[in-house]
Amino acid sequence: MTFDLQYLVAFNAIVSSGSLGRAADALNVTQPALSRTIRRLEEQAGAPLFERHSKGMQLTDVGRALQPHALLLQRESEHAKEDIKAMLGLAKGTIRVGAVGSIACLVLPLAIGSACKKWPNLQVQIIEGVWDRLADALVSHEIDLALGVDIEDTDEIVAVKDCRWEDTSYVVAGRRHPLRKKAKLKLADTLQERWAILPKGTGPFEHMKKVFARENLTLPNVVVETRSVTALKSLIGRSGFLGWMPEPMYDAERKAGLIDALEIPGASDKRTLTAFRRRAGMLPGPSIKLLEELRSLTAQRL
Template identity: 30%
Template sequence: MQRGFPNIRHMRVFLETARSGSVSLAAARCHLSQPAATQAIKQLETTIGTPLLVRSHKQAVPTTCGALFEQRAANAIRHLKEGASAARRETGLKASASFEMSVTAAQLRNLIAIANAGSFTVAAKALDLSQPTVHRTARSLEAIAGTPFFIARSSGVRLTPAAEAFVRGAKLAQTEIQQSFEEISRELGSERGTFVLGSLPLARTTIVPQAIHAMVSSFDGFQIRVLEGRYTQLIRSLREGDIDCLIGALRDPAPADDIEQEPLFNDALAIVAHPNHPLANKSNLQIEDTLSYPWIAPPKDTPAGQYLFETLRIEERPNTPVRVVSSSMAVLRGVLAQGPYISVVSRHQIKVDENLGVIRTLDVPLHGDMRAIGLTYRNDWKPTQTQSMFIDYLRQFSAIDTQD
């Protein structure tokens, strides 16, 4: 089974045949001869590695694998169409009315590689093609779209707003095709699957490792990739299909209309320091008692940072105690060990560190510090059966971990 985009025209012929039950009707609708349509389906089946249609003199009916591919392929074509529509809205011009009907798999692969790399040269290396080939394919896509997609700059190439809109549709389409391959491999008895999980700091210590171990122990052919980063970066990757699901603190309101948030549990914040801190063994403390010590603050765009800067308004103090800004637990541990530093962090996130005796929660009461922790995914995302099992493990270990 080949990976990546199959031939787009072949996919369209297959979809029309599956819908109508007739190669002849599909050929007419795709403006092809019947022999050409038949050949297109055969080539697609060769690419996928299994028959997709059962043909008789009366009707063509999808096989089990064909039905799996039909649903995903239809979603992929829809994403391309929506991406093209969004690109046309960005231009404000009458770009080609249906350029997504003419785009090729090679053009889509090139566009995604250029978007990821920000450079024709780097994209060419990733695709194992020559730079002139990638450049030529990119310009041919612009010609089909009828609007510029790429702007040269000193450090590489930048996508225009129209290209940004279309590449999102292309990436989502690519994700659907990848999922179809995984579903078909499972149907054929060769368990293959992937899951790209975006992980915010809170879930990395126990929930994600436990879920990963359970999944890897259950499926030999399943691979999990965990991506870390700032929320804004991860949510963009999620919306573009580069990430399947995100686990961590939820946002209120949700960041976009196409995003769904699933709460798993509520978590509280805590004021923390090193066990050797002068305040470590004192009780009935107030925030004011901590202000004479240097603070390590989470970034303002994190839930803990919002609480510190917007609720506690620590920057409005006459002399702000914030001396370090970081969301890294490794940095937090290291700096707390160096001196009398103080920070605010998720209680769940420091549970392991507290048990190890390297971080101490100070007796400072907080109010309004509860936040929802959960899963974030695209609202039209349909996980494969194997991906759903990993999601279930994340849910399961979230429930277990919060009961401890």
């Protein structure tokens, strides 16, 4: 069974927009023309792909089965065109990468800076988020590389085994936090303080929980849970909250005298970080260039 790529592009546009009219506007074609295109694709598939409703277009079971393959074929075609044009000097290549907060704060900017210096025509698109957001973006082809905490491979996502490094997380506080005046500070002394941290279920929260369990302690008084790294830093540096952060995430604030680790024996822990890619398909050329810089940079950090 052979599918016309332009038909798949039309199919993906309808799935993305949820309606024939919005998809036609996005593709700059008329609704009747787009409707004819979808009928031809349904003829190729041998079954209806959409159920037409007054409120929009909904996928049939066959349409849902086709969707991931249609998206993959469109993305791979776009990557191939982009790579060829970049090699011919006709267009700029684009790096599409996602990273957890600590990597987005230090390692990723260093790698991007080095890559863009060597290949000035490169452009970069970055998303920052917790792992579930990055994994979804990687599978959906929104990004081509995801940088995060090392976990087991899945059916769709695999780690780049020769690109991994470590960082260390600490209990952190503002430079003027009252606990800094306490002699022989212990982890138990932080239990009743106000904490701000990434939400339950995220890597940093689970990492922090492991450290407290290791000391046979209950969880601290978590008052604020947020996915905003900016908000976390402000709460810790300016509003008296404690937090749990890997050192690269607060490196700039440490140098500025706003945030630093509390000197507590046993209140730190290492984690391994790595790059991830999709199991299926080729890695686009621009992302390969970034991966080369990450390998070089992280090899120096181990």
